[in-house]
Amino acid sequence: MALTVENLSFAYPNKDILHNINFSLEEGDCLMVLGTNGAGKSTLLKCLNRVLQAQKGTVYIDGVDTRKLSGTELARNIAYVPQNHYISKTTVFDTVLLGRKPYIKWDITEKDIKIVEETLQLLNLQAYSMRYTHELSGGELQRVIIARALAQEPKVLLMDEPTSNLDLRNQIDVLNIIEEIIKTKKISAIVAMHDLNLALRYANKFLLLKKGISYRFGDTSILNPKSIKNIYNVDVAIEDYSGIPVVIPM
Amino acid sequence: MEAKKGYRQHINKKKLIILLLILATIFVFFWAINAGASKIKPKDVILGILGLGNPKANSIVRNIRLPRIISGILAGIGLSIAGCIMQNNLTNPLASPSTLGISNAAAFGANVAIILLGAGSVASTSIGEVQINNPYIVTLCAICFSLLSTLLIIGLSRLRYFSTQSIILAGVALSSLFSAGTMIIQYFASDTTKVAAVVFWTFGDLARASWREIGIMAVVVSVSLGYFLYRRWDYNAMDSGDDTAKSLGVEVEKIRLGGMFTASIITAVTVSFLGTIGFIGLICPQMTKKIIGNDKRYLIPASAIMGALILLASDTVARVIISPQVLPVGAVTSFLGAPLFLYFLIKEV
Numbered sequence: 326m327a328l329t330v331e332n333l334s335f336a337y338p339n340k341d342i343l344h345n346i347n348f349s350l351e352e353g354d355c356l357m358v359l360g361t362n363g364a365g366k367s368t369l370l371k372c373l374n375r376v377l378q379a380q381k382g383t384v385y386i387d388g389v390d391t392r393k394l395s396g397t398e399l400a401r402n403i404a405y406v407p408q409n410h411y412i413s414k415t416t417v418f419d420t421v422l423l424g425r426k427p428y429i430k431w432d433i434t435e436k437d438i439k440i441v442e443e444t445l446q447l448l449n450l451q452a453y454s455m456r457y458t459h460e461l462s463g464g465e466l467q468r469v470i471i472a473r474a475l476a477q478e479p480k481v482l483l484m485d486e487p488t489s490n491l492d493l494r495n496q497i498d499v500l501n502i503i504e505e506i507i508k509t510k511k512i513s514a515i516v517a518m519h520d521l522n523l524a525l526r527y528a529n530k531f532l533l534l535k536k537g538i539s540y541r542f543g544d545t546s547i548l549n550p551k552s553i554k555n556i557y558n559v560d561v562a563i564e565d566y567s568g569i570p571v572v573i574p575m
Numbered sequence: 576m577e578a579k580k581g582y583r584q585h586i587n588k589k590k591l592i593i594l595l596l597i598l599a600t601i602f603v604f605f606w607a608i609n610a611g612a613s614k615i616k617p618k619d620v621i622l623g624i625l626g627l628g629n630p631k632a633n634s635i636v637r638n639i640r641l642p643r644i645i646s647g648i649l650a651g652i653g654l655s656i657a658g659c660i661m662q663n664n665l666t667n668p669l670a671s672p673s674t675l676g677i678s679n680a681a682a683f684g685a686n687v688a689i690i691l692l693g694a695g696s697v698a699s700t701s702i703g704e705v706q707i708n709n710p711y712i713v714t715l716c717a718i719c720f721s722l723l724s725t726l727l728i729i730g731l732s733r734l735r736y737f738s739t740q741s742i743i744l745a746g747v748a749l750s751s752l753f754s755a756g757t758m759i760i761q762y763f764a765s766d767t768t769k770v771a772a773v774v775f776w777t778f779g780d781l782a783r784a785s786w787r788e789i790g791i792m793a794v795v796v797s798v799s800l801g802y803f804l805y806r807r808w809d810y811n812a813m814d815s816g817d818d819t820a821k822s823l824g825v826e827v828e829k830i831r832l833g834g835m836f837t838a839s840i841i842t843a844v845t846v847s848f849l850g851t852i853g854f855i856g857l858i859c860p861q862m863t864k865k866i867i868g869n870d871k872r873y874l875i876p877a878s879a880i881m882g883a884l885i886l887l888a889s890d891t892v893a894r895v896i897i898s899p900q901v902l903p904v905g906a907v908t909s910f911l912g913a914p915l916f917l918y919f920l921i922k923e924v
Contacts (some may be wrong), residue, residue, distance in 0.1 A: 332853075371818065374821075374822050375821070376821045376822055377754055387870050395824070396821070396824035396825065396826055397824035398824075399824065400822060400823050400824035401824075403822070404822065405818070405819070405822035407816065407822075409816070410815070410816070410819075411666075411814065411815050411816035411819070413814040413815070413869050414864075414868060414869050415814070415868070415869055415870065416582075416585065418581070418582045418585070419870055420580060422817075423808075423811060423812060423815065423823065424823070426808050426823040426824065426825070427814055427823060427824045429808055438579055438582070442578050442579055445578055451577060451578050454577075454578040454581055454582065455578075455581045455582070455585060463670075477823070483822075491728050493780075
């Protein structure tokens, strides 16, 4: 198993957020975490890479308990694309170079520069390398942030609503890139999402969260009108359109 | 490849800026060492630095001008990097030792030491005649109060509902609180000449530090600069937000506490030896950021040199503008800083 999560629980001082979450992923899996606003999707991602400290439970990467890893060691295994980006006046190259932080001892090496160049090429960002990030469009910026995460050479990529602020073209582009990366880099991805159609189209595993509890975990079969009604309280039909499942609210 | 070439050029430009700042500082150093009421020829000044000139030149250069210039360079570096790190750690461009109330807290501590604990005595009320018998007690008191102020700021900044603007407002409030405390101590002080001297003391004066104090400043500033440079990648990561920094393996809380703690120690030591010198910590990192960008690998050393350059230039202006009278450098930096600050505020909008 590339990633195993056992009995993960998290609570703020006055509010329980996650209760006993369990799931596991193989290399090459793309897991969509679905649920209403406040269901605990973002919190779950943050607990996996210790941005938030879970009170209970264990996360294993390739069988290793992540609590035994230092912050830097963990960052070499799990990369994170947050929902909101803080933009400071830095170039695209420098932003992606920051992804090499977990590997930098005193200064960057030729290897770091080479990996940044390759990552920029992979995401078709070479032409932007000396542009400042605050001058980029939403779609371009999202690709830069994904590039920064990939420069970490992670085994697992966490993404919190990577398409929420993007137009349709950029949503498809970003998810196509993620699909391609999972295949070529042989990594797993965990994506928190709202769009059920995009989730169905790109993922092979799903985790349905309801008020911090894992309601269902499994393959496409768990995403059916009954489970969607239970999570979102909306009646839907799922139709097949040229081999692509489509969720239609009734 | 193209990206690598473009990146190298981008980095070389930053290195060139640092080199130009160093050259400018060297130029101002020679201007400063040659400026003064005593007319000493430049050749004698150079010989004086090396101790090879005539006794008068040797004495003036090595006992009066050089300590003052070295104090200026060290305090400029210290205050500027302290401001640079505070701005980064609190993600607020207005953070600095003076705006966060840390300078005033250190000054309050020094007042407590001098007036209440008797760490200082006074020969007369003229500038330069304030004798600090025990600089260690003054420094210790200044450090304690500046750390207290820093801890309050850090504590407040951790409250979720406390915005970055509120932190600056809290700093203004703390600053006012410590000024009021200083006023009360001075009001109830029985010895009025002591009060007059302490008022002069708070003006900020680079001539005040002896070689012993310069030595302490040199150790504190160089250790702090080394620490900040060691952490430069962590600070770069923190510019992308706490969550991203943590996901890159940065122990954000620890680094922030360490940065603020170190910055306030620099402030405390500088203020306790030289008095309050405003605006260097606010303006120098800001100006440097405009020129060299936000990458801490270059911003930290460039801010350090900019701080030394601006403070040394301000002090030399203070010495020559109505020579042989010498203006307090704290007043000149504020005169220089206030219009610059307004310019930056207007430009930002």
